[in-house]
Amino acid sequence: MLNPTGSEALSPSKAHPDAQEALRQSEERFRLLVEGVQDYAIFMLDTTGHIASWNIGAERLKGYSGQEILGRHFSIFYPPDALAADRPAWELKNALEFGRIEDEGWRVRKDGTRFWANVVITAIYNKERVLQGFAKVTRDMTERRKIELLQETDRQKNEFLALLAHELRNPLAPIRNTLHILGLPGVDPARTERARVMAERQVHHMARLLDDLVDLARINQGRFDIRKEVLDINSVVEHAVAAAQPECEEREQHLSVSYPEQPALVYGDRTRLEQVVGNLLNNASKYTNRGGRIWVAVGVTNKEVKIRVQDSGIGIEPMMIPLIFNLFVQGERRLDRSIGGLGIGLTLVRQLIELHGGNVHAFSPGIGKGSEFVIGLPVVSQDHKPELEPPSSAAARPAGPADLRVLIVDDNADSADCLAIVVQLQGYACQVAYDGPTALTLASRFKPHVVLLDIGLPGMDGYEVACGLWKRPETKDAMLIAMTGWGQEADRGKSTDAGFARHLVKPVDPATLETVLAEIAAKVTGNG
Numbered sequence: 001m002l003n004p005t006g007s008e009a010l011s012p013s014k015a016h017p018d019a020q021e022a023l024r025q026s027e028e029r030f031r032l033l034v035e036g037v038q039d040y041a042i043f044m045l046d047t048t049g050h051i052a053s054w055n056i057g058a059e060r061l062k063g064y065s066g067q068e069i070l071g072r073h074f075s076i077f078y079p080p081d082a083l084a085a086d087r088p089a090w091e092l093k094n095a096l097e098f099g100r101i102e103d104e105g106w107r108v109r110k111d112g113t114r115f116w117a118n119v120v121i122t123a124i125y126n127k128e129r130v131l132q133g134f135a136k137v138t139r140d141m142t143e144r145r146k147i148e149l150l151q152e153t154d155r156q157k158n159e160f161l162a163l164l165a166h167e168l169r170n171p172l173a174p175i176r177n178t179l180h181i182l183g184l185p186g187v188d189p190a191r192t193e194r195a196r197v198m199a200e201r202q203v204h205h206m207a208r209l210l211d212d213l214v215d216l217a218r219i220n221q222g223r224f225d226i227r228k229e230v231l232d233i234n235s236v237v238e239h240a241v242a243a244a245q246p247e248c249e250e251r252e253q254h255l256s257v258s259y260p261e262q263p264a265l266v267y268g269d270r271t272r273l274e275q276v277v278g279n280l281l282n283n284a285s286k287y288t289n290r291g292g293r294i295w296v297a298v299g300v301t302n303k304e305v306k307i308r309v310q311d312s313g314i315g316i317e318p319m320m321i322p323l324i325f326n327l328f329v330q331g332e333r334r335l336d337r338s339i340g341g342l343g344i345g346l347t348l349v350r351q352l353i354e355l356h357g358g359n360v361h362a363f364s365p366g367i368g369k370g371s372e373f374v375i376g377l378p379v380v381s382q383d384h385k386p387e388l389e390p391p392s393s394a395a396a397r398p399a400g401p402a403d404l405r406v407l408i409v410d411d412n413a414d415s416a417d418c419l420a421i422v423v424q425l426q427g428y429a430c431q432v433a434y435d436g437p438t439a440l441t442l443a444s445r446f447k448p449h450v451v452l453l454d455i456g457l458p459g460m461d462g463y464e465v466a467c468g469l470w471k472r473p474e475t476k477d478a479m480l481i482a483m484t485g486w487g488q489e490a491d492r493g494k495s496t497d498a499g500f501a502r503h504l505v506k507p508v509d510p511a512t513l514e515t516v517l518a519e520i521a522a523k524v525t526g527n528g
Contacts, residue, residue: 041138044124047131049074049092061140063110074136077107079114095121095134104141116145171202201247207507212279212348214486226269226355230380233264233273233305237298240277248285248294255281257296264300265380268356276352279345280309280373287371288313305379310372316364324362325350353377404428404521407448409439409465410483411457415506419452422510426517436460440468443475449524450517451475452504455484455495463498470499479520483508 041058043051050073054066062069062077069076075088082088082105094101100122107117118139124132178199181187241257248255266273277296284294292312299306316324325346346362353360357378364371406423408430410416416432423430431446433439436457443451451469455462462482469475481502482495492503502516 039139041136043136045074045092045121045134045136047133049088049134052133058138061109061115061138062107068110079106079108082106091119091121092134095123096131099123107138115140116142171206174202175199201250203507208282210485212345226272226352228267228269228356230265230267231270231273233266233268233307233377234259234298236268236270236273237277237296237307240274240281241296243274243278244281244285247282251285251288252291253285253288253294254292255294255296257298259298260300262300264298264305266305266356266377267380268377272352273356276349276375277307277309279349280375283345283373284309284311284313284371287311300379303379305377307375307377308372309375310370312370315367315369316362316371317367318364321362321364325360349373349375404450404517404524405446405448406430406517407439407443407446407451407478408432409434409436409451409457409462410454411435412454419508419513422513423452423517426514428517428521436462436465436468439465440472443469443478444472447474448478450520451478451480452483452508452513453480453500455482455486466498466500481516 039057041061042055043058044053046052050071051069054064054069058069059065073088075083078088087103087105091101091103100120103119103121105117105119106114107119108114118141120137122135124135126132174195178195181195182192237257237259241255245255281294281296288294288311294312295308295310297306297308297310299308350360353375359376361374361376362371363374406428408416408420408423410419410432411434413434416434420430420432431442431448433442436459439451439453453462453465457465460468462484466480469478469480479501480499481504482500483504483506484491484495485506495503504512504516
C-alpha cells in the first residue's frame with residue numbers, strides 16, 4: 001500500500017495500532033486537503049495518462065464530475081492545435097525524463113470554453129522506483145494572461161507609434177529640401193528635376209504606408225471587401241514588377257522575372273494581388289544591398305499557382321522566420337542602411353493571401369544569404385478564360401482654359417491651393433472654396449462643369465454640399481467628384497449611391513486627375 005508521499009506504508013499486521021491510527025488519520029487529512037482545494041485542479045493520472053482521481057477544484061475548473069471523467073484520457077482537456085502537436089504525450093515524456101514538467105497553454109472545459117492554464121505534472125514512483133502514475137496540478141491563469149496581453153499590446157502600441165512617427169518624419173526631409181531647392185533662383189533644371197523625382201518618390205512611399213495601415217485596420221475589423229474575378233497571375237506580376245522597376249533601378253538592383261508558358265489562372269482581386277506582390281518586391285529591394293539581385297518566378301501546377309520572390313539581401317535569422325508575418329515584427333535593423341517600415345507589410349501580405357484561400361511562407365539560409373517568399377494560390381481550371389484588359393489609350397488633351405471650369409472645395413487650404421495650381425497648369429479654369437457655404441455661393445457665379453469636393457468638410461459635409469449644388473439650376477448638371485482619405489469599396493459605394501460621378505482618394509494623383517478631367521473636357525467640348 002502506498003501513502004500520499006509514494007512510499008510503502010506498513011501493513012496493518014506489522015504496524016503498532018497507535019501508528020496505524022496515526023497513519024490512517026494522516027492519509028485522511030491529506031485526502032481531505034486535496035479533495036477540498038477549490039482553486040486548483042489536483043488529480044492523478046495512471047501510467048498511460050488516464051484520470052485516476054479527481055478533486056473539487058478540478059470539477060469547478062474543468063466542468064466534469066468525477067463520475068464523468070474518471071478513466072478518460074487527460075488529452076480531452078487540450079484544444080485541437082495542441083492535440084495536433086501531440087502536446088499531451090510531450091508533457092508525459094518530459095515528466096518522465098526530468099521528474100516534473102511545467103507548461104502553460106490553452107485548455108478546454110467541458111462546455112467548450114477555453115482558459116489559460118499553468119500545469120505542473122510530476123512523475124510518481126514507489127520506493128522501488130516503479131512508476132505509479134502522474135500527479136497533475138492545474139491553475140487557471142486566464143486573468144493574468146489577459147493582463148500580460150494588455151501590457152504587451154500597450155508596449156506594441158507605444159513601439160508602433162514611435163515607428164509611425166519615424167516613418168512619417170523620414171520622407172519630410174527630402175520633400176522640404178525639394179521645396180527649398182525649387183525656391184532658389186538660378187538652380188539648373190537637372191537638379192530641380194532630380195529633387196522633384198525624389199520628393200515624388202517619398203510621397204508615394206507615404207501614401208503606400210497609409211494605405212497599408214488602413215487596409216490592415218479594415219481587415220482586422222472585418223470590414224474589408226475583395227472583388228474576385230478569374231485572372232491570369234502573370235499579368236498581375238507583370239504590373240507589380242513594372243511598378244517596382246524604377247525603385248530597383250535607383251538602387252542599381254537587377255530585377256529578373258520568369259513566367260510559365262501557359263496562363264496561370266486564379267480567382268482573385270487584381271488590385272489586392274498586385275498589392276501583395278508589390279509589397280514583397282518593395283521588401284526585397286529595401287533589404288537588398290545596392291547592386292544586388294531580385295528574382296521573381298511564377299509557376300503553375302494542376303492544383304496551385306506559385307509566386308516566388310527571392311533576393312540576395314541580408315537574409316533572415318532562422319529564429320525569426322516563424323514570426324516574420326506577425327504584426328510589427330521586422331528583421332535586422334542596421335544603422336548604415338535606410339531600412340524603414342512599420343512591420344505591417346508582411347502581415348498584410350499574409351492576410352490578403354489568406355482571404356484568397358492561399359498561403360505564404362518565408363525561407364532563408366541565414367543572415368547575409370538572402371531570403372525567399374513563396375505565395376501559393378488555388379489554380380482555376382483552364383476552361384475559365386480571364387477577361388482581357390481593355391487596351392490603354394492616351395488621354396484626350398484639354399482644348400483650352402475656357403472649355404472646362406473646375407471648382408475645388410477643401411477645408412485644407414494648402415491642399416486646395418496646390419491642387420488648383422495642378423488643374424490650372426493642365427489648362428483649365430479653376431476656383432477654390434474652403435467650406436461648404438462658400439462653395440455654394442461661388443458655384444452659382446462660377447457655374448463649374450466639375451466640382452472636386454472634399455467629403456470630410458467641417459460643419460456642412462461634402463454630401464450636404466452636393467445636395468445643395470444639385471438643387472441650384474446653375475450647378476444641377478455639374479459633375480461631382482468625391483475627394484476623401486477613405487478608399488475602400490464601401491466608401492466608393494457610398495459616394496456612388498450619393499450621386500458622385502467619381503471617387504478619388506487623397507492624395508489625388510495628378511496623372512489620374514489629368515486623365516479624368518481630360519475625359520470630361522472631351523465630353524463638354526463635344527470631342528468625346
